[in-house]
Amino acid sequence: AQSVTQPDIHITVSEGASLELRCNYSYGATPYLFWYVQSPGQGLQLLLKYFSGDTLVQGIKGFEAEFKRSQSSFNLRKPSVHWSDAAEYFCAVGARDGATNKLIFGTGTLLAVQP
Amino acid sequence: KAGVTQTPRYLIKTRGQQVTLSCSPISGHRSVSWYQQTPGQGLQFLFEYFSETQRNKGNFPGRFSGRQFSNSRSEMNVSTLELGDSALYLCASSVRLQGTEAFFGQGTRLTVV
Numbered sequence: 001a002q003s004v005t006q007p008d009i010h011i012t013v014s015e016g017a018s019l020e021l022r023c024n025y026s027y028g029a030t031p032y033l034f035w036y037v038q039s040p041g042q043g044l045q046l047l048l049k050y051f052s053g054d055t056l057v058q059g060i061k062g063f064e065a066e067f068k069r070s071q072s073s074f075n076l077r078k079p080s081v082h083w084s085d086a087a088e089y090f091c092a093v094g095a096r097d098g099a100t101n102k103l104i105f106g107t108g109t110l111l112a113v114q115p
Numbered sequence: 116k117a118g119v120t121q122t123p124r125y126l127i128k129t130r131g132q133q134v135t136l137s138c139s140p141i142s143g144h145r146s147v148s149w150y151q152q153t154p155g156q157g158l159q160f161l162f163e164y165f166s167e168t169q170r171n172k173g174n175f176p177g178r179f180s181g182r183q184f185s186n187s188r189s190e191m192n193v194s195t196l197e198l199g200d201s202a203l204y205l206c207a208s209s210v211r212l213q214g215t216e217a218f219f220g221q222g223t224r225l226t227v228v
Contacts, residue, residue: 034216043119043205044219051214090158099212100171101146105158 002027004091006106013081014114021076021109023091031093033074034103035065038088050074061085086113117142119208119220127226133194136223140187140208147189148217149181152203164189165212196227
């Protein structure tokens with residue numbers, strides 16, 4: 001079955017520290033890959049996406065993610081976290097084949113930032 | 116460019132009632148998808164529309180329905196509301212039906228009492 005796993009439910013980091021959020025997927029073929037961020041009571045904002053090409057992708061707000069086919073992973077990173085990065089982060093996959101934009105989401109990782 | 120607009124932002128309904136939520140996609144986007152977000156089940160796909168046709172449907176009961184109009188705006192309807200329908204309902208729009216990213220609205224927070 002297709003699924004996305006975000007093993008860390010909650011992470012706390014200090015402001016200025018580096019961040020890595022993990023994402024693993026189970027899918028028949030390499031899917032499209034996305035990271036979204038959600039602030040409390042808000043919708044989802046797209047941070048970055050991987051469709052093809054360079055496996056290290058850059059996104060907004062200083063985030064980047066690396067696709068590793070051998071590990072079925074798409075981990076999100078940021079070298080220096082800011083207090084405003086506190087939010088919930090969702091990894092998602094979408095199908096390459098078939099006419100659909102349907103996304104399968106992970107359960108999310110809630111990020112807290114300590115001063 | 117305006118983003119995805121969902122109305123209303125908040126709704127309180129009583130069990131047994133029905134509700135209609137509205138979504139206006141980004142101008143030029145023709146694909147609209149709906150998701151339900153709850154603390155227990157997370158983000159779950161409801162359905163997807165393109166060119167006024169439902170293209171894909173998630174695993175939800177028939178009480179959940181939707182439609183898309185010729186201007187790509189979409190509505191979803193939930194009939195005979197249950198307490199468990201309380202959730203954040205998110206709409207996403209995309210330029211085309213495949214191979215492109217989805218942009219989400221702020222959501223409609225539905226509370227069933």
